[in-house]
Amino acid sequence: MLKSSFHTHSHFDDGTCDLEDYVLSALEKDFGVLGFSAHAPVLFDSDWHMKQDDLDEYVGQAESLREKYRDRIEIYIGLEADYYKGCVDWRNKKGIDYTIGAIHVAQDPKSGKYHSFDGTRKDFDDILENIYDRDIRLLVAGYYGLVREMLMKMTPNIVAHLDVIRKNNQGGRYFDETEEWYRDEVLSTLEVVSLSQAILEINTGGIARGYTKEPYPSRWILEYCLDMDIPVMVNSDSHHPDNIDCCFDEVYEMLKGVGFKSQRILYRGEWKDVGL
Numbered sequence: 564m565l566k567s568s569f570h571t572h573s574h575f576d577d578g579t580c581d582l583e584d585y586v587l588s589a590l591e592k593d594f595g596v597l598g599f600s601a602h603a604p605v606l607f608d609s610d611w612h613m614k615q616d617d618l619d620e621y622v623g624q625a626e627s628l629r630e631k632y633r634d635r636i637e638i639y640i641g642l643e644a645d646y647y648k649g650c651v652d653w654r655n656k657k658g659i660d661y662t663i664g665a666i667h668v669a670q671d672p673k674s675g676k677y678h679s680f681d682g683t684r685k686d687f688d689d690i691l692e693n694i695y696d697r698d699i700r701l702l703v704a705g706y707y708g709l710v711r712e713m714l715m716k717m718t719p720n721i722v723a724h725l726d727v728i729r730k731n732n733q734g735g736r737y738f739d740e741t742e743e744w745y746r747d748e749v750l751s752t753l754e755v756v757s758l759s760q761a762i763l764e765i766n767t768g769g770i771a772r773g774y775t776k777e778p779y780p781s782r783w784i785l786e787y788c789l790d791m792d793i794p795v796m797v798n799s800d801s802h803h804p805d806n807i808d809c810c811f812d813e814v815y816e817m818l819k820g821v822g823f824k825s826q827r828i829l830y831r832g833e834w835k836d837v838g839l
């Protein structure tokens with residue numbers, strides 16, 4: 564089968580190593596396709612997004628690697644683009660083949676500061692207290708509301724780690740993921756994913772970094788995706804070349820167990836369903 568990942572971070576943002584190290588790792592692991600997805604530059608202070616001044620160098624390096632390895636692997640150039648009020652629309656920018664749309668932050672209307680949904684536990688407590696009045700249901704509704712708004716206003720090719728707010732919720736510390744109010748938020752978001760025709764990624768990055776035991780999103784969400792004909796794609800969200808295919812064999816098996824026969828990826832210049 565065709566192995567691929569379109570979600571890769573490097574020294575251009577908060578990952579490690581050069582772009583070429585990821586290509587070499589991908590070749591070693593028999594990938595047919597690799598996509599780079601640096602965190603797109605943002606309009607607020609951040610130490611984990613690519614700097615605007617590095618964007619041309621990022622695209623230039625990726626283009627030369629595409630050329631250098633063109634007989635051995637297909638390389639695509641993407642951005643993991645944050646959606647927030649007033650954000651830059653990176654779709655159709657020169658040199659960019661695709662975007663992965665993500666909600667990582669929300670802005671505190673009082674202070675104007677950005678707080679993270681998927682940072683440390685302390686970050687999570689901060690966003691809960693500062694923006695959502697310590698009400699976890701408000702936070703969950705706020706997060707999924709932003710995902711839906713992104714899908715409607717700036718539809719990306721791929722939706723990043725749909726239920727990443729689970730990251731700090733091990734053992735149901737903040738909420739019970741089986742409760743109806745939570746499932747309703749997820750399901751109404753899936754309706755919008757389906758309408759938008761974006762691809763939902765299955766993201767193993769949280770496993771590689773030790774935050775979760777199962778990928779994002781949870782299996783029950785993938786069962787609904789199958790029912791709703793939402794296309795999926797397996798990505799590693801790797802921040803180190805060694806993790807470029809973290810848990811892929813298990814995830815491919817799990818997807819087949821759910822009933823998926825294919826994943827949708829960029830291949831030979833087009834979005835195509837390729838067999839699992």
Ligand SMILES: [Zn+2]
Pocket residue numbers: 643665667723724
């Ligand atoms: Zn992300």
Ligand SMILES: [Zn+2]
Pocket residue numbers: 570572643800
């Ligand atoms: Zn990422």
